[in-house]
Amino acid sequence: MSGTDGLALATRGLRKNYGPRRALDGLDLSVPAGVVYGFLGPNGAGKTTTMRVLTGLVHADGGSVEVLGRPFKRGDRRRLFDVGALVESPTFYPYLSARANLRELAASGAHVPAKRVEEVIDLVGLCDRAADKVQGYSMGMKQRLGIAVALLNDPKLLLLDEPANGLDPAGIVAMRDTLRTLASQGKTVFVSSHLLAEIQVMADVVGIIAAGKLVREGPLKELLSMQGVIKVRVRPNLVDGAIATLAPLAKAERLTETDREEGWLSVHLATDRAEEVNQKLAGAGIYASGLESGTDLEMLFLELTGGQGPSNGEGEFVGLGSPEGQDGGAPAGKGTAA
Amino acid sequence: MRLFLSGIRKLSRRPATFVTFGLLVGLLVLIVIAVGATANSNVANGNGAERGAAMRELLTFPGAYNRMLQFILGLGGLFAMIYGAAIAGSEWGWGTLKSAVARGESRVGYMLMSFASIGFMVAIGLVLAFAISVVAAVIGANMAGISTSGLSDTATLGDLPLRLVKGWVAVMEEASLGFAIATLARSQLAGIGAGIAFYFGESFASLFLPDIVKFMPFSVATAALSTGTTDVGAGGAAIASLPADQALVLVFVWLIGCLVVVSLFSDRVEITG
Numbered sequence: 001m002s003g004t005d006g007l008a009l010a011t012r013g014l015r016k017n018y019g020p021r022r023a024l025d026g027l028d029l030s031v032p033a034g035v036v037y038g039f040l041g042p043n044g045a046g047k048t049t050t051m052r053v054l055t056g057l058v059h060a061d062g063g064s065v066e067v068l069g070r071p072f073k074r075g076d077r078r079r080l081f082d083v084g085a086l087v088e089s090p091t092f093y094p095y096l097s098a099r100a101n102l103r104e105l106a107a108s109g110a111h112v113p114a115k116r117v118e119e120v121i122d123l124v125g126l127c128d129r130a131a132d133k134v135q136g137y138s139m140g141m142k143q144r145l146g147i148a149v150a151l152l153n154d155p156k157l158l159l160l161d162e163p164a165n166g167l168d169p170a171g172i173v174a175m176r177d178t179l180r181t182l183a184s185q186g187k188t189v190f191v192s193s194h195l196l197a198e199i200q201v202m203a204d205v206v207g208i209i210a211a212g213k214l215v216r217e218g219p220l221k222e223l224l225s226m227q228g229v230i231k232v233r234v235r236p237n238l239v240d241g242a243i244a245t246l247a248p249l250a251k252a253e254r255l256t257e258t259d260r261e262e263g264w265l266s267v268h269l270a271t272d273r274a275e276e277v278n279q280k281l282a283g284a285g286i287y288a289s290g291l292e293s294g295t296d297l298e299m300l301f302l303e304l305t306g307g308q309g310p311s312n313g314e315g316e317f318v319g320l321g322s323p324e325g326q327d328g329g330a331p332a333g334k335g336t337a338a
Numbered sequence: 339m340r341l342f343l344s345g346i347r348k349l350s351r352r353p354a355t356f357v358t359f360g361l362l363v364g365l366l367v368l369i370v371i372a373v374g375a376t377a378n379s380n381v382a383n384g385n386g387a388e389r390g391a392a393m394r395e396l397l398t399f400p401g402a403y404n405r406m407l408q409f410i411l412g413l414g415g416l417f418a419m420i421y422g423a424a425i426a427g428s429e430w431g432w433g434t435l436k437s438a439v440a441r442g443e444s445r446v447g448y449m450l451m452s453f454a455s456i457g458f459m460v461a462i463g464l465v466l467a468f469a470i471s472v473v474a475a476v477i478g479a480n481m482a483g484i485s486t487s488g489l490s491d492t493a494t495l496g497d498l499p500l501r502l503v504k505g506w507v508a509v510m511e512e513a514s515l516g517f518a519i520a521t522l523a524r525s526q527l528a529g530i531g532a533g534i535a536f537y538f539g540e541s542f543a544s545l546f547l548p549d550i551v552k553f554m555p556f557s558v559a560t561a562a563l564s565t566g567t568t569d570v571g572a573g574g575a576a577i578a579s580l581p582a583d584q585a586l587v588l589v590f591v592w593l594i595g596c597l598v599v600v601s602l603f604s605d606r607v608e609i610t611g
Contacts, residue, residue: 055440057609080442087440091433095353105434107344108448109441149437 004066008033008157008188009054014063016049016212023049025212026063031190031205036183038203038220039192042305046212047192048088051161054190055085068156081110084155086163090146094135098126098145101134102152110153120148125174139166147175158182158189164198176202200224200297210305223300230274232281233290236263245284246277263289341448345455349425358421359463362414366406366467367474373397374478397479399488403498406471408563410464411505415512415559418460419533423516425456426600427526436609445604453517453597457510464506501563504586508559511589514596515555521600524607552580555592561585 004010009031016024024046031037041047052058054065056077065072072079092101099117106112121130124144134142143166150158158179164172179189179202193199199206200220207217216223234242246267267277274291281288349355377393396405429435429452438448479486488494515536520529537556544551551557561579579585 052608052610056442057436057439059608077439077442077444080440083442085440087436089433091437093348093352093428093432093434096348096351100347100351104344104348105437105441107340108438108443153441 004030004069006033007031007066008068009037009190010066011050011054012064012066014050014053014065015061016046016053016058017061018049023212024053024060024063027209027212028214029207030217031188031207033188034183034186035204036179036189036191036202038199038206039190039209040194040196040199040206040301041209043194045209045305047209048161049212050209051085051087051159051192054159055083055087056080057087081153082156083159084150084153084157085159085161086146086150087159087161089165090142090149092134092142092145095133097131097133098137098141098148099130101145102148105149106152112152116152116154120151123151123178124148125171140168140171143167144171147178156187158187159192160190161192162194163191164193164195172198196297196301206297208301208304215304216300220297224297230267230271230277231290231292232265232267232277232288234263234265234281234286234288238286239263239265241284242281242286245280245286249273249277249280341443341451342454342458345452346458349455349459352425354421354424355459355463358417359467362410362417362463363467363470365413366409366471369409370397370406370471370474370478371481374475374481377478377482377484394482394484397475397482397484399475399479399486400491400494401488402475402479403472403494404501406475407468407498407501407505410467410471411509411563412560414460414464414467415509415556416534416537418509418513419516419537420530421460421516422453422456422513423520423529423533424526425452425520426517427520427523427529430521430524431526435604439609446601449521449600449604450597453514453600456513456517457506460509460513461506464502464509468502505563507586507593508562508589511555511559511593511596514593514600518596518599521603553588555589558585558588558592562589 004012007030009029011027011029014024014027014029015022027046027050029039029050039047039050049058053060054067054072056072056074059074067079068082070076070079092098093104096104099121102117102120103114106117121127124147126141126144126148129137129141134145137145143163147160147163150160160179163175163179167175176198179191183189183204191199191203203220205218206220206223208215232242232246242265246265249267278288278291373393373396377390377397395401426449429449435445435448439445476486476489516529516533519532519536520526523529523532540551540554540556543554544557552561557579562582562585564579564582564585580588
């Protein structure tokens with residue numbers, strides 16, 4: 001495969017059909033070694049199919065896959081000995097304990113030292129419940145155990161499908177830290193997720209797919225620099241004035257609803273123009289009580305996946321709900337507070 | 339070997355193992371003890387000397403060895419088929435096969451080792467059930483006042499190991515059928531349901547198509563252990579059967595055929611969900 005040096009995982013022209021439906025349509029992924037790679041896409045875009053192909057659960061109709069620098073074809077199952085995976089929902093023997101499940105799963109695939117079972121139990125925080133039968137586990141605990149299974153063989157490449165599913169906030173933070181630590185140790189973590197905020201704070205590189213094709217891939221910072229957003233908070237009674245003041249700056253084509261109660265506005269501009277926004281408002285006698293400049297993966301995602309029409313590139317004015325309501329829309333960086 | 343040992347560990351802790359074994363032994367002991375307790379009273383109550391004699395014959399050694407074995411292998415075959423279907427179906431239904439494949443395990447190797455571990459458990463189950471049935475028969479014989487002097491009949495005891503091995507092969511053939519059906523259905527319930535339907539369907543069909551049914555899996559399993567030309571087949575119907583040697587060959591054909599189907603299907607199927 002050409003141009004795959006230094007990649008932990010690469011697909012070229014990957015195709016997969018389920019009957020008449022095309023799930024993957026020439027997917028080209030390039031996952032560098034030693035990074036956390038966020039794999040994003042709307043429902044039905046082909047994320048899970050990709051994970052299934054990468055783990056040998058389904059066979060591609062065309063194209064090629066390279067895992068850890070070597071081709072991964074049908075029959076190359078041993079290549080997965082260096083891969084850990086959590087695909088879809090984690091699966092276990094319900095009548096066995098977590099420890100027994102790990103022990104029995106360790107009997108398949110790559111050889112796993114006996115002490116590794118206890119290590120991964122400790123790593124995912126299941127020590128207290130490791131002797132309990134899995135049938136009594138909550139979804140979050142099963143998810144932790146699924147991550148433990150993926151880590152059993154101390155993989156060089158970790159493939160995780162929605163790993164945060166069912167985890168409580170503390171569990172999500174712990175998982176994120178664990179994955180970041182693994183990447184810092186030179187391992188590659190490939191995370192498929194719909195939690196954009198989670199990917200935004202965790203991933204080094206992202207790939208976005210839609211309709212079975214890769215629509216954008218690259219370092220997260222680089223991608224986000226193309227998608228600036230400046231958030232301004234003014235007194236609710238000054239919202240109209242602020243919109244009128246900032247509209248020419250943003251060259252907006254449309255002005256949508258603003259959360260007047262909170263007074264938040266969102267201006268889509270390059271983030272280095274935050275000072276200019278502040279200056280413009282001050283010049284009009286409107287003083288911002290809050291100003292955040294950053295980038296928004298959600299906007300980029302929606303643009304690329306067709307969830308929202310592309311902007312004109314000059315900036316766009318849109319109404320903004322309360323910041324708490326922005327699922328996945330947390331800015332990556334924060335600027336000055338006026 | 340790791341997979342085989344893991345399979346045994348999993349099955350030895352699985353409720354289905356104990357339930358299946360418990361049902362088989364429980365029914366066996368219940369019937370044998372009930373026969374022992376009522377054999378004499380049946381005759382005394384005028385229910386017929388013929389029935390009483392048959393009941394006494396069941397508990398009379400050395401013939402009781404073979405009758406216990408036939409009972410175990412007959413009922414055990416149905417239970418083994420259900421057990422095989424439950425084990426194979428759960429690997430798909432619970433998604434544990436998916437986890438193993440994603441870890442780089444061979445699909446065919448995994449399924450065949452699962453079946454091999456079922457074979458080990460079935461062998462232990464048969465030996466234990468037979469031992470318990472002999473004890474129950476001795477107790478029943480004592481209750482009925484029947485002599486147990488035939489217990490130490492060397493000719494019968496000498497034949498027992500071979501008959502047990504043949505019986506194990508026949509039971510495993512029936513288990514392989516359940517295993518294959520559940521694999522094709524990728525479901526425990528579908529496998530068990532279809533297996534039971536097959537068992538009774540074969541018995542029913544023997545009424546109309548005896549020349550075909552005698553080649554079918556449950557019939558050949560029964561015939562492989564019999565000595566006559568007619569026998570009690572699946573569901574208790576008397577059917578024409580093949581000679582034991584020929585039936586044993588067909589038992590192997592069905593067994594291997596089922597495992598080939600399992601292997602081909604497991605290797606090619608797409609694992610989703």
